[in-house]
Amino acid sequence: MAEAAILFAVESLGNLLIEKVDFLGDVEEQVRWVKRELQRMQGFLKDANEKQAKNEIVRKWISEIRELAQDAEDVIETFILEIDNPRRRRGLLGRCACFPSHVYHLNKLGNEINLIKAQLEDIKKSRDTYKIEHIQGSFKRSYAAEQRKLSPWQRNKHLVGLDEDVKLLLERAILGEREGLSIASIIGMGGIGKSTLARAVYNHAEVAHRFDRRAWMVVSEQFDLTETIKELVLQLLEPNENKQEVLQTMKNFSEQQLKSILRDRLEGRRYFIVVDDVWRQQDWESLATAFPDEQDTSTRFLVTSRVQNIPRRARYVHEMKTLDPDKSWELLLKVAFDGNTCPRELEDIGREILTKCKGLPLAITVVGGLLLEQRQSRIGWEKVLQELNSHFEISGSSRIQSILELSYHDLPPHLKSCFLCLSFFKEDASIRASKLVYIWIAEGLISQEGEMTMEDISRSYLDELINRNMVRVKDLKKDGRVKSCQIHDLLHELSIRKAKEEINFEILKDRGNNTPQSLGYKPRHCAIYGSTESYNIFSTRGVNKHIRSLFFHGGGRDDVDCCPPYKWKSFRLLRVLDMEGLGLRKLPDTIVELVGLRYLGLRDNALEELPRSISRLKNLQVLDVFANYEIEVPNVIWEMDSLRHIYTFGFNREVPLKMDALKNIQTLKRIRGSKLMHRHLT
Template identity: 30%
Template sequence: MAAAAYAAVISVRRVLEDFLHPARHWILLDTQHFRSLLQKVFSFQHFLEDYDALPVTSKSEAEDGVEGQLAKACYAVEDIIESFVSDQILASPNLQALDMILTRFSQDFPKVLQDVDFIEKKVVKIKGKMGVVKDQQPVNSLPVAGLSRRLAPVASNTMAGLDSHLFQMKKRLVGDEPKLQMVSIVGMGGIDKTTLARTVYDNPMIVQNFEIRAWVTISQEYNMREILLALLHVTETLFGDRKQEDSANNFANFVFLGVCPPELEKVGKQIAKSCKGLPLALVVIGGLLAKSQRTIVQWKYVAENLTSIINLGNEEQCLKILSLSYSHLPLHLKPCFLYMAIFPEDFEIRISKLIKLWIAEGFVNPTVTRSLEDIAMEYLGELIDRNLLIVSQRGILGNVKSCIIHNLLRDLRLREAPKREFPLYNKVCEYNWSSSQLAPFSKLLRVLNVQDNYSPEKIMLLVNSRYLHFAGNWPVNSRLTSSVSLLWNRETIIVRDCPRIILPSEIWEMTQLRHLEFQDIVLPEPPQQFGHVGLQHSYILENLCSLSTPRNFKFIEEVLKRIPNIKKMKITYRDDVECSESSYCIENLARLTKLESLTLRVYWIKSIPTECFSLPHSLKKLTLSGCRLPWKDTTIVGSLPKLEILKLEYDAFQGLEWNPSDREFARLKFLLIEAPDLEYWGVESTHFPSLEYLVLDDVDLKQLPWVLQKFTRFDLLNCTSLRNPFLNSVEQIKEERESLGYEELQVEVSCRWEW
């Protein structure tokens, strides 16, 4: 019940916040009641979070029933608001129809509010009981800062003043001392203790001498139970049978981080034996006991119940164990976990799509300081850490590109969703549904992800949908109407297989837009706006994260103000007799200070003037094509401090020689070069210190720069259309690297690099 209630509360919260946005001036209602309702929704959210954290023994069936009532009430509020907005938009400007819609809403909405008020009274009573329960909790389980999923900090490139300490640390760690040692680094804050520790941890000598290393970060305030639980989840990656003695030892380590207390040793061995050597069972049961009272009575109770699970058939046994894992998920992860059942069996899920869907469904709890995408990625990481999702593909930077679900976990989701009254399919359309089948659901449809073609007219009927992903197959220069701005909470529009589309200027009024992705769009300049009282104003698309692919996009002042948080852009420039290069204001790109990924393709005959080419320092990934800049101007790119992926496609730069400057491309890991006229590449030891992957496609280099044999991180070369002398130089570099003890250079010779 908790997952359904929490999902409903978070979802209706977002609906109300969208409804109350200043851009909704066309909604014909007094907003005071909705503001009051939003405060109640906030209260419900806090109640569910607190209630879920209580021990199971402190809850009752009657109280659990309130969660189901709360979910239904929130969905009812959501449906009536979205139905009203949909009816108003579709009926406008028919005044008689609008009057009927308002009358019907004024009759139905108070009934829903009565249900909310009734549930609120129940929640207040439960909160009173919860206060007593909280007061009775032991001191060592107070909710202080727990163990969060944090990456090990990245050490700086300099170790000024710490060289002697580094030498002493390495000497102690790889010395001949036979006994176990604990080496502490102590001192006041800010003296680079963490930098020293990280440098030692990553040192090649340490890596070579220690087969197993682990980096753990624990805050000054911590919760012992949370630490134990986090350690238990790490062990879930272990699979295979274990001997009885190993099971008992592992069990003790899981629960106590050491030796089992004498009074619990006998029953502990009984529990470990019941797990039949299955590491997953040991982890789950250990997690239960780590969070329960460590008494003989409690442990015997668990042992008896465990026997009933272990004696089931293999598949049923696994599902029961996995169900225990689900029940211990944090509340905010449960809706995301159950939602995964919408994907077909053995389906490879693109993470970029999954994140958009979670957000569209309202599962991601918004905060003021972080974007929904960042929060959703954190949710994803937590599910992966718990082995509830399996990573199937990673990107060049180690980021997760796609994942799959184990069939048993999918079965668990399908089993748990109806049991928890989680509305799995009421707002999600199956992949093989046609547009005609969707017609009856169009008014309240939230997510549309189909292979069918959709016309611009059909789009306007999906008033309340947040996520649209479909095939367009429209004629060239088709237009969306100005009424597109009335799609009040549209967040994602992705249209495939569609030639050039002309968007209306009203697209700039869609303040909830997060992702706008077309094959080729003409995006007009933002108009001057006038509100319903005649006051001039403009809307900021502060949620817009990705935009592709506008043609001949102008980075004028008015545009820059509208997209302050854009992170990903794909843009093209084609022959335009009406405009010169300077009119596109490409130099203003540098002012998009949150832009992380940029694809810029130019199809002009002449080159971009150097003075018109400027890039933001926030870029991590850059693809250039057709810019026709001289190689000496790569300094503009090489000076980007965060750049990690660079693709220089055809005619990005031109000339026979490329001589990079010192200390450029400091963090670059991936480099692709497509340059048929490039004959000499003057790489030196101070260039490209982080380079790992190099792709040379259709270049005329005589040889691979010899200095690359000293690049310790360089381990993959892909090349096409190269001469034998070049390939001979590659073999020589491979042999030299092997003689130096570096990791073997992987060389791939192919027709075309697929990325």
């Protein structure tokens, strides 16, 4: 499906026509024509999406329109950066001096728009040949989102049929009187509820009372021992300890030093630790060496895995079973009717839909989210059943994957685009809601509507994804808003697969895990997983002027700076750069060449200063340097008039910062008032 790509392009064209119309001259009407045609294409895509599964030619047509939409977005963004940034830097005389350059770039834009128009005409002709019809549709606010306003999310609201499982685990593995080490495991297929059961045990009142220390860690396929130990240590802090200071202390510790810190915090104490989503026996074994092995102290581990016999030393193995028909129905009622009864006229079709879920809790909750959107309409429920049957017929994937595919297919275009961005994060990551919201805005997915801020609109989109059970709440703020969220690993796999298809997303890990690039392939979003080899792959690739977002995950340190300066300079269209937790001591100088950058994530590094040239990032909306202790911030922030959110953790300045030009600022996190020049604040 190409809705996401077209939505991106239409947003860019719309912004150009609204904000830069004075610069367009004779090209304005051509830009409007392209925007209108792309908007009309969205109606035809609805029909094409229904036909593509059975028709290779239609799939190719969708791919062509997706590529064209992305190229149109590149052309528009490049034009804006070429004419706008020099004007914002040089003042009145500079703007006059820019006039010849403006004429050149306007002429270039006209030529490129004409090429896009010609391609669009060809696509329109082939559309008629393939008999792709226009289906009228309009965006309707999610019914689930409206329901969200009436009732807050409840923890364990989808907990069904686990009472006996919890009881067995407590009696046979967790609360027994036996001293010393005891390991239990929960095994079962993806989506069957292993983590949900483990969480119910973890939160049980008797468990909290019995053990001095509890911790929960996710291992997942991308296991990193040092990062896992750091996370464990942070969960085991004493109430009077400062989390940021401990994190800073551990920043450059070796693996053995980290293990020593962990043992010191656990020795002589009764502790219970959940190790969630273990994929390989060797991962468990390397982690197990970090814990003290004391025979006279009660120590309990609860491990979840899709794989049998992990860990091999488990004294008790609990194999998850699917829900029986009655429990499946109870769960569906909780999701689709908030625990109320089902209208009699819907019960027969509801139970037929349930047979497709085969008792898998994840499948039931996702289908329940689909049914909730139908407002108890029998026609709507029949449509869901028909689509389920259709997906099962044409899909070569498993039943649960087919259901998840349908849940994505059912999302409106704006939520599809937001869902695809979840692929940028690591598997099982705890995602800060504020970070996710800012990234959606930086990617250009959010438009201002009435009096609502873009941040408020973004949060409403997050609410919708949560109510559709595509995203789950991890923590709430005191005011009831989402503080952090997670995505189930099967849904994360879906987001990656769709992002690769629709927005040219690429993941770099190491040479053994990367797919060779085909000729003409243009990655527009990239996640790089922390190893020197993966950074080398990235740095030795050819110049990619199409890249829009770049995420570095784990490790790295100075490896990031191995990227040659000319390559950073080529990333003019880059909007999002996330280098959180890399251990950076110095920001690569050439980052200031990223004139299109809107989000710069530098949280949890070891940076000592920001360069004065950072003021050249005129489009930057979010500057996050939190947990870079006593960082030197130059007194040029006030020149960055697009800034909306600044996160820091104290900074060195004898002279207070001027902030008078920051008309859009909404967040100043951890900046003491004495560090600001108050008379400049507006």
